[in-house]
Amino acid sequence: MHNKSVAELAQGLHAKQFSSEELTRCFLDRITRLDSDYNSFITVDAEAALASARRADQRLASGDGTALTGIPIAHKDIFCTSGMRTSCGSRMLDNFVPPYDATLIQHFNRDGAVILGKTNMDEFAMGSSNENSYYGAVRNPWHTDLVPGGSSGGSAAAVAAMLAPAATGTDTGGSIRQPAAFCGITGIKPTYGRVSRLGMVAFASSLDQAGPLGHSAEDCALLLNCMAGHDPRDSTSSEAPTEDYCQQLDNSLEGLRIGLPREYFGDGLDAATANCIELALKTLEAQGATLVDVSLPHSHLTIPAYYVIAPAEASTNLSRFDGVRYGHRCDQPVDLHDMYTRTREEGFGDEVKRRILVGTYALSAGYYDAYYKKAQQVRRLIKQDFVDCFEQVDIIAGPTTPGPAFALGAKSNDPVAMYLEDVYTLAVNLAGLPGMSVPAGLVEGKPVGLQLIGRHFGEARLLNVAHRFQQATDWHQQRPAALTGGNA
Amino acid sequence: MPWETVIGLEVHLQLATQSKIFSGSATTFGAEPNTQASAVDLAMPGMLPVLNTKAVRYAVMFGLGIGAEIGKRSIFDRKNYFYPDLPKGYQISQFEAPIVGRGDFEIQLEDGSTRSIGITRAHLEEDAGKSLHEDFHGQTGIDLNRAGTPLLEIVSEPDLRNAAEAVAYLKALHSLVLYLGISDGDMSQGSMRCDINISLRPQGSDTLGTRAEIKNVNSFRFVEKAIRHEIERQTDILEAGGTVVQETRLYDADRDETRSMRSKEVANDYRYFPEPDLLPVVIDDIYIEAIRAELPELPPQKRHRFVEQYALSSYDANVLADSRLLADYFESVVAGCGDAKIAANWVQVELLGQLNRNELDITASPVSAEALASLITRILDNSISGKIAKQVFEAMWQGEGSADDIIKARGLQQVSDSGELESMVDQVIADNQAQVQQFLAADDTKRKKLVGFFVGQIMKLSKGQANPQMVNQLLAKKLV
DSSP states (O other): OTTSOHHHHHHHHHTTSSOHHHHHHHHHHHHHHHGGGTOOEEEOOHHHHHHHHHHHHHHHHTTOOOTTTTOEEEEETTBOBTTBOOOTTOGGGTTOOOSSOOHHHHHHHHTTOEEEEEEOOSGGGOOSSSOOOTTOOOOBTTBTTBOOOSSSHHHHHHHHTTSSSEEEEEOSSSTTHHHHHHHTOEEEEOOTTSBOOTTBOOSOTTTOOEEEEESSHHHHHHHHHHHBSOOTTSTTSOOSOOOOTTTTTTOOOTTOEEEEEGGGGSTTSOHHHHHHHHHHHHHHHHTTOEEEEEOOTTGGGHHHHHHHHHHHHHHHHGGGOSSSSSSOOOSSOSSHHHHHHHHHHHHSOHHHHHHHHHHHHHHSTTTTIIIIIHHHHHHHHHHHHHHHHTTTOSEEEEESSSSSOOBTTSSTTOHHHHHHTTTTTHHHHHHTOOEEEEEEEEETTEEEEEEEEOSTTOHHHHHHHHHHHHHHOOGGGOOOHHHHSTTO | OOEEEEEEEEEEEEOOOSBOSSSSOBOOTTOSTTSSOOTTTTTOTTOOOOOOHHHHHHHHHHHHHTTOOBOSEEOOEEEEOOOTTOTTSEEEEOOSSOSBOOEEEEEEOTTSOEEEEEEEEEEEEEOOOEEEOSSSTTSOEEEOSSTTOEEEEEEEOSOBOSHHHHHHHHHHHHHHHHHHTSOOOOGGGTSEEEEEEEEEEETTOOSOOOOEEEEEEOSHHHHHHHHHHHHHHHHHHHHTTOOOOOEEEEEETTTTEEEEEEEGGGOOOOOOEEOTTSOOEEOOHHHHHHHHHHOOOOHHHHHHHHHHHHOOOHHHHHHHTSSHHHHHHHHHHHHHHSOHHHHHHHIIIIIHHHHHHTTOOGGGOSSOHHHHHHHHHHHHTTSSOHHHHHHHHHHHHTTOOOHHHHHHHHTOOOBOOHHHHHHHHHHHHHHTHHHHHHHHHSOHHHHHHHHHHHHHHHHHHTTTOBOHHHHHHHHHHHTO
């Protein structure tokens, strides 16, 4: 059961081949047996999951199940779950049990999905390796010496290790796409505003967006159908109508124009990774797509702009963690200042502190114009680059990352090298566009991701291209060797 | 050296919305601590603000009320600072693009003259909660009921020159927002609070001196006292050759003094930037014009109309137009009796006198506008004199019935029967022969004085009910 797609599992549940309780127990057992190798979950409440599975079974028996009824889903520990700890990977929220569900969780509950557990992540979603977690680093199921990527590293590893059929994540600068690429799975970051941010702990409000991770584009489409939609309680949530993201999966690629930004195929790209991407593009060409050389001329400004805007927003989003109302509070504060400083000193990890400092500096009087305001101007230029590109092409394609997963510890002491990991993914967030990563090959046994970028609200087209690619290839069906031998 | 005082005011006005500006919690005053604080107000993780459109509407009403430019695309910003009663660690406010831009506001001074005060801007923001330092044994209690209450911060130009002008400006603002119905204006509950920026400069100078800011003054009287005190303090410093320090001061009403709270030298850097959780507030002309069409007549227009339509003095017009309800009351009295001058006089002197003595609001007046109009009608048709009418009004106030009932029951009808009056006149002349001789011997000017004596005697005899005009005519005839 553990190696089936969500679509197959849904069929099995509706056909009564197995129950949700059996299915849930299967994944819970795998987590118990295997997750000590990966550390992909922070919290698992087996009893609650099984109780929820039994309710799903009743619903299926009465015949009003949906595509996700009874499907166990792992949720990034950034989504608030009523009555279940939501830590955001931080000591600051180690004791935090929300009295409410995020809108996204409400949607999964509405459809009868089972909450399998809460997955590990970089603290407050800040990181590209999942080494910045209070709960310890996550390991890549393809090779446990490698990072799984971040910040949704726990979700990606859980799916790759088949500890969950699918998972949710969030993507502020690549946090769904990069771990999906590193772990050989499929993930999509929808258009900004497509999925509600309510109840999702904020990192950078103007960039954060939730999305699904799964083995295939089809699975992602099934999850996105549940997640997407307007939420009146999130003012930045889009009122644009949603669509059935499964509907267009099989559409032909005949006549599709794919833009290849030359800036994404330059010096920084690992040669073997480049080969995988070129082969993948040939596959799409063979299905009738045309490859077009395009340019995103302001790409070189992406990292500096992002690393001003995201920390600036984060620095104030994280001000609420002050020890007053919930979360960590230092012992025996002598006065207010002492309570603030020790609470935040103890509660936040190094990377979070680094970004709060950077963001606070960028917003300070005298620096605001030079940093924050300038970065917003650059952001508009980057957005315009994409608008111009989409006049010539339907989608944009390139590598998700400059190379495959790197070793644990390799970049943890070099923040700039770590930031460069996101060089191809950040611009998509700055422009608010949908982007996804699709498994497109292996380099020395390490997965490589093909990134597809679409027009605003062009999720259906992206999923269609990814699905057709997966019909023609089997990279998405490859599993880590250690997990496919024997009875793993 | 003669000094000129320069004052600018920042008024925080609590808007009368049912729910908070960014959450659905109620805004009722005085509830048990933290019973009106939702997950949004508590800044729980992942919570997001949603703008209350009623607050926007109220802000636009205010802007139109002062003829200001309305920001067609206003933006909310985060004002960052740490304080335990500020749950998010930032206040959502408006910085660069406020909803109300530059406007002008006409105020009337005690002497009846008017001045135009510039309003720099007005912007929407949320209130903070309250820190309670007592009753917690060395700790501080936090009540977040007030957190997120909608405020309109109204910033004036430094156009005010003394305490009286500042108070007149505040009273006019208070009157305007009650007219508009956008705030309950209850200063004792903090619905209208005021920060005073005040500086002195040599008379004739056109550069501003260093200012002090007096925070959170919440009554007209305290504003007046705080300003007077601060002018004295700054004058003393400057006269002694010192310099005023730019700082925030607190007015202590008990000691009637201001004292330093914190110096601006260690001022916070609020790191304002656009609030990414909210979209810009975009409003169009259709929206604005629809609101404009629904605006009531406002105090300045009403004052001008009263002067023109009813020939009132500008002082009277100012008093009567001060509140919408009082103005409506006055106009009902005029409609009922037909004489605006007398109506204005009665409303201001007798009615407001009684209301003030009893600390009553116009809505609680035991004498309705219609009742007062019928009393005035009895003066106009000579049924009673003005003096008797005051007695009747007193009885009406006590609930003894209508003017006519009271006049009848107490037999206060003015004596206008010429036979009855003539016999009274005859009697007074007969009883006061010495004065009659004096009168006959006097010249015209002295005679005028002496007539008063006879009128007084007749009034005494008639218990005030003799028709004074007729008495005069009769005396003129009989005394020659």
